[in-house]
Amino acid sequence: MKKRVVITGMGCITPIGQTVDEFWANCIQGVKGFSKITLFDETSVKTSLVAEVSEFDPVKMLGRKQGRRLDRYAQFAVHAAREAFENAEIELKDENSAKYISSDRLGVCLGTGVGGVMTYEQEALNMSEQGSTYVNPLLMPKWIPNMASANVSMDLGIHGPVHTVSTACASGIDAIGHALLLIESGRVDAVLAGGSEACITPTMISGFENMGALSQESDPVKASIPFDLNRNGFVLGEGAAVLVVESLESAEKRGASIIAEIVGYGSSTDAHHLTAPHPEALGGIKAIELAFKDANIRPDQIDYINTHGTSTPQNDKTESICIHSVFGHHSENIPVNSTKSMVGHMQGAAGALETIVCALSLQTSFIHPTSGTSMVDPECDVQVVTGEKQTKNLTYVLNNALGFGGHNAALVLKKF
């Protein structure tokens, strides 16, 4: 019998809030976090809008030396992990404390799409402009993709399994899924799971721009409008989201506050195309069906879907096909939204932040609006929440992700 798994802590840093409370307050009001590029010379690219984390001081958070030694994506991870860890009230040192978890029974599993690409890009520039001796000796420990997880373990003193998952846009959900497997099997008591990303760089923007994935809108209201008839691509975002995922047994023993239960996880791959999802959404459908099987529920028990909803023409259409195929007529009763309408596409962190949204929706009964979406595309025949937030009593919710490479992931959360 697998162990039941719950969420006991959450932390995030996003373009619309640097704590869970601040993020959620803005999220339910539909605040869009898009602005002009400030991280580099904006004139070097055509795209004008991004979703940056602003006013973030890593030196203040990590100290003057460590603040300089971590790539921005790892800094975000540490920031979010600290909040989640504090929120879960875990004690790692005092064995006599009721809140105690042995540090080797606690793990970390974070997702990232590209790791410390900001560092890599700068050093590649140093190499080409000045030569090999100008490449920083800290290049490797700053940019490799495991360093967000590794730095979280060092910052908090965690000695259990510390892993990294990279499945493009599905990384955040898959990281939580991996944590689930570690806990359900009894290998660990809890995992700090989630994702982090900081890839707003000239080269990354150009790559996405040249493949036609990014919105070229200059009006923040009209950019990243998932499922809208006039949707025109995503806005590149950044940030991190981390959840403390814990066995129910451990949470109850510690007297922890339980935010929600994670009851199902499904993962599949299209094996079809580099970037495009399967036209009939076969992989996406499979991931959701596997999550339902894992949760032992029927599709008609789902009350709300937090979609992948990137605002690209193809994704939103395919995701709608996927929802119709899985839910049939019941899709008419399920409100759906996309958090990316406010924070942009946070890549490897997206699925993790959206899991936080699902947990908060279960807790508060609020379903945030898909900000900016006003005219739903007839080809996306799903019940998109637009305008104001909706209030609905929720029991089961679904979080969906589809990633480049054909990765599909789905997570089912239940009210606790």
Place this chain on the structure above:
Amino acid sequence: MVFNKTKELFIEIMGLDDEEVTPEAEIFDELDADSLDMSQIILGLENHFNIDLPDDTSSKVDTIADLVSLVESTQEAA
């Protein structure tokens, strides 16, 4: 000149305050430099002065003044 560049590198790489980086300051015990700091600082000095410092530079110096002297003697020997 060598001192000024050395000081600049310590401030830039380790985030130290201006007044902390004195000739007498002990690099490891006082300023808390480690091997990752030193690899960056030594590379910075080598690039700036176009010299090759010895592989065991870190074990040959205690203070900022020691490091400055080592850079100066390496320049003279070149």
